[in-house]
Amino acid sequence: MTDSTPLEAALATISQGRATARIEGDRASIILDVTGIEAAEHKAFEARVRAAALAVPGIASVRIALTSQRTRRLSIAVASGKGGVGKSTVSANLAVALKAGGRRVGLVDADIYGPSQPKLLGVEGSQPTAKEKVLQPVATPFGVPLLSMGMLVAPDQAIAWRGPMAAGALGQMMDANWGDADTLVLDLPPGTGDVQLTMIQKHRPAGAVIVSTPQDLALIDARRAIDLFKKAGIPIIGLVENMAGYACPHCGEVSDPFGKGGAEAAAADLEIPFLGRIPLDIAIRTASDAGQPPASGNLPEAAAFTAIGDAVLRWINDGG
Ligand SMILES: Nc1ncnc2c1ncn2[C@@H]1O[C@H](COP(=O)(O)OP(=O)(O)OP(=O)(O)O)[C@@H](O)[C@H]1O
Ligand SMILES: [Mg+2]
Numbered sequence: 001m002t003d004s005t006p007l008e009a010a011l012a013t014i015s016q017g018r019a020t021a022r023i024e025g026d027r028a029s030i031i032l033d034v035t036g037i038e039a040a041e042h043k044a045f046e047a048r049v050r051a052a053a054l055a056v057p058g059i060a061s062v063r064i065a066l067t068s069q070r071t072r073r074l075s076i077a078v079a080s081g082k083g084g085v086g087k088s089t090v091s092a093n094l095a096v097a098l099k100a101g102g103r104r105v106g107l108v109d110a111d112i113y114g115p116s117q118p119k120l121l122g123v124e125g126s127q128p129t130a131k132e133k134v135l136q137p138v139a140t141p142f143g144v145p146l147l148s149m150g151m152l153v154a155p156d157q158a159i160a161w162r163g164p165m166a167a168g169a170l171g172q173m174m175d176a177n178w179g180d181a182d183t184l185v186l187d188l189p190p191g192t193g194d195v196q197l198t199m200i201q202k203h204r205p206a207g208a209v210i211v212s213t214p215q216d217l218a219l220i221d222a223r224r225a226i227d228l229f230k231k232a233g234i235p236i237i238g239l240v241e242n243m244a245g246y247a248c249p250h251c252g253e254v255s256d257p258f259g260k261g262g263a264e265a266a267a268a269d270l271e272i273p274f275l276g277r278i279p280l281d282i283a284i285r286t287a288s289d290a291g292q293p294p295a296s297g298n299l300p301e302a303a304a305f306t307a308i309g310d311a312v313l314r315w316i317n318d319g320g
Pocket of ligand 1: 080083088090190284289
């Protein structure tokens with residue numbers, strides 16, 4: 001078939017090339033691709049296409065089906081070899097920084113034993129609803145919708161959760177109604193256990209950010225986490241050094257009780273990018289405890305997180 005039919009010709013302009021049409025007798029069946037068009041516009045768009053089709057001589061009835069390709073959603077895992085190095089702090093602030101950089105971001109808190117994102121994002125006690133068994137993420141004041149293991153399980157039950165239950169909850173969070181989010185940040189539990197494996201094998205994050213402290217790097221935990229992702233073929237976006245140096249609460253000067261440059265050297269040694277360092281800073285902890293991620297304000301502490309956000313944005317824009 002080379003020439004277009006009168007129906008196709010009539011639809012070409014009005015449908016912006018989004019229509020595929022088939023005619024049987026005097027009935028036209030049209031598939032309309034509405035990917036990227038706001039839901040509120042769908043009815044009007046469909047009506048215009050229907051009117052154009054009905055105006056074609058010989059067509060008496062028109063059936064239209066709308067389709068939409070899911071937007072490609074990229075997920076970024078934030079992981080570490082051991083606990084307490086600041087994964088959750090980095091995840092929350094990375095999500096806020098990516099949002100400020102123009103991404104549409106959602107946050108998944110997959111840490112079943114220590115879910116902390118509801119507190120970090122100021123929505124402690126909020127519960128997600130479910131529509132037709134699909135979870136609806138909780139809105140946060142920072143424009144980053146959130147789902148947390150802590151919302152799905154009572155704190156005193158967490159310890160009784162077994163691997164398969166955790167994997168099921170993880171799946172529900174990943175398949176939730178994230179709307180038009182194009183980026184999910186995944187706050188993982190520490191180490192290399194069941195949740196990490198399920199995440200890697202089933203949900204295939206586009207890349208991983210590894211968080212470590214200067215001391216952690218001297219040990220082999222961070223390397224183990226890096227290895228887990230590398231072996232699974234998940235790209236390492238880079239290494240964040242947290243609690244790197246101590247920011248004096250009085251003068252702001254950063255001193256380095258554990259020496260300086262170790263993480264950057266370790267990253268080079270491991271052949272992974274170094275994304276930046278975040279000082280150990282009381283203001284970071286107090287803002288975090290108050291549900292105000294430092295990246296969301298104009299505290300001086302925001303700068304370190306913004307720089308890491310920018311590095312991750314560059315990674316995404318380079319093809320993620
Ligand atoms: N750069 C920093 N300066 C000061 N305090 C920090 C910094 N980073 C994290 N913290 C604090 O350290 C504690 C642990 O951080 P966080 O919960 O982010 O670590 P985590 O790696 O997610 O821990 P877990 O392994 O338990 O999930 C928190 O109280 C947090 O506010
Ligand atoms: Mg955590």
